[in-house]
Amino acid sequence: xxxxxxxxxxxxxxxxxxxxxxxxxxxxxxxxxxxxxxxxxxxxxxxxxxxxxxxxxxxxxxxxxxxxxxxxxxxxxxxxxxxxxxxxxxxxxxxxxxxxxxxxxxxxxxxxxxxxxxxxxxxxxxxxxxxxxxxxxxxxxxxxxxxxxxxxxxxxxxxxxxxxxxxxxxxxxxxxxxxxxxxxxxxxxxxxxxxxxxxxxxxxxxxxxxxxxxxxxxxxxxxxxxxxxxxxxxxxxxxxxxxxxxxxxxxxxxxxxxxxxxxxxxxxxxxxxxxxxxxxxxxxxxxxxxxxxxxxxxxxxxxxxxxxxxxxxxxxxxxxxxxxxxxxxxxxxxxxx
Numbered sequence: 001x002x003x004x005x006x007x008x009x010x011x012x013x014x015x016x017x018x019x020x021x022x023x024x025x026x027x028x029x030x031x032x033x034x035x036x037x038x039x040x041x042x043x044x045x046x047x048x049x050x051x052x053x054x055x056x057x058x059x060x061x062x063x064x065x066x067x068x069x070x071x072x073x074x075x076x077x078x079x080x081x082x083x084x085x086x087x088x089x090x091x092x093x094x095x096x097x098x099x100x101x102x103x104x105x106x107x108x109x110x111x112x113x114x115x116x117x118x119x120x121x122x123x124x125x126x127x128x129x130x131x132x133x134x135x136x137x138x139x140x141x142x143x144x145x146x147x148x149x150x151x152x153x154x155x156x157x158x159x160x161x162x163x164x165x166x167x168x169x170x171x172x173x174x175x176x177x178x179x180x181x182x183x184x185x186x187x188x189x190x191x192x193x194x195x196x197x198x199x200x201x202x203x204x205x206x207x208x209x210x211x212x213x214x215x216x217x218x219x220x221x222x223x224x225x226x227x228x229x230x231x232x233x234x235x236x237x238x239x240x241x242x243x244x245x246x247x248x249x250x251x252x253x254x255x256x257x258x259x260x261x262x263x264x265x266x267x268x269x270x271x272x273x274x275x276x277x278x279x280x281x282x283x284x285x286x287x288x289x290x291x292x293x294x295x296x297x298x299x300x301x302x303x304x305x306x307x308x309x310x311x312x313x314x315x316x317x318x319x320x321x322x323x324x325x326x327x328x329x330x331x332x333x334x335x336x337x
């Protein structure tokens with residue numbers, strides 16, 4: 001091939017897709033996916049984009065976007081021929097926040113009200129690529145994650161989050177494109193006051209998704225109907241410890257403790273699971289490691305004091321007020337999430 005031809009060569013090589021990713025994508029949908037609002041997109045958006053409507057967002061809600069492309073247009077002269085956009089609008093269809101992906105530039109953008117833009121670069125801008133985005137609409141910022149990794153926080157239009165009720169999607173310069181946008185059910189949201197007023201029955205577990213920011217000490221308290229402490233879990237990023245205390249049996253004594261590597265809790269989304277058995281509590285902390293693999297910590301605290309109907313409230317606290325605890329599930333222990 002001549003050098004002049006190479007200079008204008010367009011990366012339009014198609015990659016073959018295995019059906020396994022689509023099956024995996026279905027498995028990753030939130031539990032009770034029949035209650036979730038799911039929007040499906042394929043191919044390019046060449047005509048006037050359709051306006052999609054969902055219920056108004058509240059603080060601490062999240063939007064999940066699963067996305068793939070087999071290839072995209074990108075020349076030596078222009079790296080921005082492929083642009084994928086999700087615009088979130090108010091009831092009158094004025095733009096509040098815009099999420100833009102430019103694969104050729106390996107760039108993500110969050111643009112507030114068509115004015116202020118925050119940028120982030122990513123490394124692996126391969127032609128065929130899968131994405132797993134999570135947009136968290138918290139009261140400390142609109143935050144973008146991909147594959148659980150933090151990329152951007154936009155704070156300029158946080159006050160307008162409750163006005164978001166519509167969105168439009170466009171995609172140009174993509175090949176083999178597919179996306180799903182999912183609005184989690186409202187009952188999966190952790191309230192603004194960080195108090196869950198639901199019981200945790202015996203042989204059930206609560207799964208909490210959170211972002212700790214930096215150097216946080218997060219405390220999770222399980223309370224009875226009088227809001228008396230029964231059991232406490234502490235995630236200490238400063239000391240790199242996962243700790244549990246039985247406040248009925250021995251409140252002054254650590255029931256179990258596990259120490260982790262400093263790099264385990266990074267700028268990423270994490271998950272804590274608290275399982276209540278008849279004879280013990282099992283606490284599992286799941287977090288991405290620097291090697292991009294899921295790491296797991298376990299702490300087991302034995303219990304023969306707390307009764308099945310005792311736990312009626314779950315509360316949260318953090319020394320870092322930029323930490324975000326945004327979704328939870330309560331499930332039978334053997335249920336698939």
